[in-house]
Amino acid sequence: MTIRVALCGNPNVGKTSLFNALTGMRQYVANWPGVTVEVKEGVRSWKGHQLIITDLPGTYSLFATSLDEKIARDFLLYNTPDVVVVVADALSMEQGLYLLLEILELEARAILVVNAIDEAKKKGLIIDKQELSKHLKVPVVLTSALTGEGIHELLDCIVSTASTEQKKVLFNFSDETEKMIQQLATLIKTQVGESASRWFAIKYLEGDPHTVKQLSQFDLQSTVKPGSLKSRIARERYDHIQLIVKESVAAISKELSMSEAIDHVLTHKFIGIPVFLALMYLAFKFAFETVQPLSDLLETAFGRLADLVRAHLGDGMIASMLADGVLGGVGAVLVFVPNIFALFFLLGIMEDSGYLPRAAFVMDRVMYSLKLSGRSFMSFLLGFGCSVPAVLSTRGMLDTRERIVSVLSVPFISCSARLPVYLLIASIFFSRNQGMVVFSIYLLSMFAAMISSLVLNKVIFKGQRSVFILELPRYRLPSFKNLALYTWLRGKHFLVKAGTIIFVSSLVLWALMYFPNPNDVTQSFAAQIGRAVSFVLKPLKFDWRASTALFFGVAAKEIIVSTFGMLFNTTDEGLAAQLSQLFDPVTAFSFIVFVMAYIPCFATLATIKSEIGTKYVVITIFYSLFIAYVLALAVRMMGGIFV
Amino acid sequence: MKFLLLIEWLAAFLLFFLMLKDDAMLAFCVLIFSLIYLFGLLESRKDPQRIHAHGMVGGIMFFVAAVLTFLNDLARFELKFNLSRTLLILLGLVGLIQARAVRKQFK
Numbered sequence: 193m194t195i196r197v198a199l200c201g202n203p204n205v206g207k208t209s210l211f212n213a214l215t216g217m218r219q220y221v222a223n224w225p226g227v228t229v230e231v232k233e234g235v236r237s238w239k240g241h242q243l244i245i246t247d248l249p250g251t252y253s254l255f256a257t258s259l260d261e262k263i264a265r266d267f268l269l270y271n272t273p274d275v276v277v278v279v280a281d282a283l284s285m286e287q288g289l290y291l292l293l294e295i296l297e298l299e300a301r302a303i304l305v306v307n308a309i310d311e312a313k314k315k316g317l318i319i320d321k322q323e324l325s326k327h328l329k330v331p332v333v334l335t336s337a338l339t340g341e342g343i344h345e346l347l348d349c350i351v352s353t354a355s356t357e358q359k360k361v362l363f364n365f366s367d368e369t370e371k372m373i374q375q376l377a378t379l380i381k382t383q384v385g386e387s388a389s390r391w392f393a394i395k396y397l398e399g400d401p402h403t404v405k406q407l408s409q410f411d412l413q414s415t416v417k418p419g420s421l422k423s424r425i426a427r428e429r430y431d432h433i434q435l436i437v438k439e440s441v442a443a444i445s446k447e448l449s450m451s452e453a454i455d456h457v458l459t460h461k462f463i464g465i466p467v468f469l470a471l472m473y474l475a476f477k478f479a480f481e482t483v484q485p486l487s488d489l490l491e492t493a494f495g496r497l498a499d500l501v502r503a504h505l506g507d508g509m510i511a512s513m514l515a516d517g518v519l520g521g522v523g524a525v526l527v528f529v530p531n532i533f534a535l536f537f538l539l540g541i542m543e544d545s546g547y548l549p550r551a552a553f554v555m556d557r558v559m560y561s562l563k564l565s566g567r568s569f570m571s572f573l574l575g576f577g578c579s580v581p582a583v584l585s586t587r588g589m590l591d592t593r594e595r596i597v598s599v600l601s602v603p604f605i606s607c608s609a610r611l612p613v614y615l616l617i618a619s620i621f622f623s624r625n626q627g628m629v630v631f632s633i634y635l636l637s638m639f640a641a642m643i644s645s646l647v648l649n650k651v652i653f654k655g656q657r658s659v660f661i662l663e664l665p666r667y668r669l670p671s672f673k674n675l676a677l678y679t680w681l682r683g684k685h686f687l688v689k690a691g692t693i694i695f696v697s698s699l700v701l702w703a704l705m706y707f708p709n710p711n712d713v714t715q716s717f718a719a720q721i722g723r724a725v726s727f728v729l730k731p732l733k734f735d736w737r738a739s740t741a742l743f744f745g746v747a748a749k750e751i752i753v754s755t756f757g758m759l760f761n762t763t764d765e766g767l768a769a770q771l772s773q774l775f776d777p778v779t780a781f782s783f784i785v786f787v788m789a790y791i792p793c794f795a796t797l798a799t800i801k802s803e804i805g806t807k808y809v810v811i812t813i814f815y816s817l818f819i820a821y822v823l824a825l826a827v828r829m830m831g832g833i834f835v
Numbered sequence: 836m837k838f839l840l841l842i843e844w845l846a847a848f849l850l851f852f853l854m855l856k857d858d859a860m861l862a863f864c865v866l867i868f869s870l871i872y873l874f875g876l877l878e879s880r881k882d883p884q885r886i887h888a889h890g891m892v893g894g895i896m897f898f899v900a901a902v903l904t905f906l907n908d909l910a911r912f913e914l915k916f917n918l919s920r921t922l923l924i925l926l927g928l929v930g931l932i933q934a935r936a937v938r939k940q941f942k
């Protein structure tokens with residue numbers, strides 16, 4: 193028998209961990225809300241049954257206000273799974289129970305899972321599952337996705353619930369509210385069917401915009417105003433939930449918990465932001481200075497390999513293609529693998545421990561003045577890894593204006609693809625302060641994204657400031673498994689790119705540099721393209737070689753390094769010596785500032801297109817190019833004054 | 836606890852000046868972490884848990900700074916044992932012991 197199971201719950205209650213434990217899959221689990229922005233599916237065989245388990249994005253209610261909440265709601269409404277598993281956090285069950293009461297209105301076969309039971313036990317909380325089940329009239333399972341406690345019991349429970357007959361378990365509102373719901377449900381029964389009519393009636397009375405729009409064909413406004421019972425419905429449900437929790441959960445003392453104690457300091461209004469910046473600086477110092485000897489080793493290894501190829505194959509086309517194209521191009525990018533993995537490892541510790549949402553929380557004050565919320569800051573933080581998931585993460589934003597502004601500003605955040613360019617330039621021109629220079633570029637990128645948001649909000653999108661509601665996750669010791677998975681998944685992206693896009697681009701670039709005259713790169717096709725572009729970049733003092741690198745770097749930023757690797761390895765002089773002749777320190781810094789801000793890669797542009805439309809892709813290209821030009825010019829001019 | 840925080844804050848403040856010439860950015864990180872102790876000193880004595888929270892988090896921060904600095908020196912084969920490095924490692928070790936001892940105060 194095939195059983196279709198939907199896994200839903202509030203954000204960051206451990207749905208994805210539970211999904212992994214149930215299916216044996218390895219979806220990355222973050223310790224912050226809003227990680228799952230799309231539906232994920234996994235299959236598990238259990239006692240002769242095939243369970244198709246769907247992990248839905250986190251939602252606080254079925255009152256879908258953001259895109260990820262709408263995805264979850266539409267799935268429950270229109271895909272009607274056999275069993276709905278509602279996951280609630282053992283340490284704050286109220287919001288999870290609210291969602292359960294809403295789902296029960298859909299007359300679904302539901303199971304309540306109280307997750308993180310191990311942490312509840314540690315804090316001296318006792319949860320009486322029989323009592324909970326008695327009040328809610330649904331099976332209750334206590335689980336810990338971390339230790340695996342209750343997972344088999346949950347699988348058994350899913351199988352037994354799926355085979356039981358569907359029964360109505362509805363929450364009874366007060367007489368007055370019930371009367372209004374019944375009246376309205378009768379009116380819409382003929383259109384949507386008997387079972388869903390009550391759900392639609394409640395949603396209409398709550399003022400759910402999608403339901404109000406759907407029911408606009410009926411003349412319901414004369415009977416009752418949409419949203420007229422919104423606060424009453426919520427209050428009655430919460431009153432009921434508080435009674436249930438009081439009956440089922442043992443009381444706790446007033447002492448500060450470990451998380452509260454740490455939060456008292458890390459979200460402090462005066463030192464919260466400086467501590468965050470200091471920690472980020474230490475992370476960058478580790479990734480770009482401490483790990484540098486490993487990168488140097490790799491660089492030497494690729495150099496030796498290229499020499500070996502030349503020694504064995506001579507000076508022919510094949511030798512040039514392998515030594516200059518493949519080893520020079522791809523190798524120039526791969527030498528930065530240790531730095532990138534080290535950075536992701538440390539960011540993983542911050543994320544898995546639960547610190548990053550606190551960073552979003554403390555930055556919310558700054559973001560609020562830019563008419564954004566801490567949620568945008570979380571997208572910005574994701575952008576340090578890759579702009580694609582950062583753009584996707586804006587789906588959780590309630591306000592369309594905020595979403596568009598964030599999508600247009602996210603590409604300014606320095607993604608890992610730009611890192612090799614910064615490291616290459618910093619190691620040559622600022623070797624004594626490499627970590628500080630790269631950190632300053634990251635700070636500048638954050639600053640550019642924030643200023644961009646402010647300008648867009650003031651000039652184009654004039655709207656209200658949005659409110660940021662974030663449930664802070666508990667602190668936890670990062671698990672090595674999760675940390676390794678995080679580092680690998682983020683770093684793998686870089687390796688895959690090196691083996692695919694960068695490899696192919698390096699070969700194309702090599703061909704463009706090799707032909708028509710293999711002995712003179714200045715006459716190559718690539719040089720001609722670079723010269724055609726360079727007149728625009730002349731005020732920035734970027735010559736045809738820098739222009740060529742920037743031109744091909746639009747596809748993927750790492751290609752800038754590959755291009756330099758190939759352009760300068762064609763002579764006897766080393767890359768560092770050649771680049772030293774190409775740039776002075778001021779031009780070098782303005783070059784990395786330009787790289788930081790100019791046109792995002794093709795993958796990001798494609799994501800922007802699919803998320804908010806083609807119009808915004810065009811805007812992004814011209815807008816980012818303009819900002820990059822202005823910033824690089826400003827650096828050049830200021831540098832000219834001081835140096 | 837407040838006395839210990841005062842000693843640690845003074846030591847951290849001294850460390851900031853000692854490091855300023857060699858590594859200004861790291862010195863500023865130390866200064867920021869020292870503020871955690873300073874704000875702990877400003878907490879009311881009636882709420883000892885909050886004072887302990889500053890001791891615990893400050894201790895962890897100094898431990899992290901000490902470990903990362905040690906690893907950085909190790910990677911460059913430049914193990915330094917001057918006054919500033921010794922003080923940083925000392926603050927890190929005391930911070931770790933303090934954080935482990937103080938954590939028992941919380942649920």
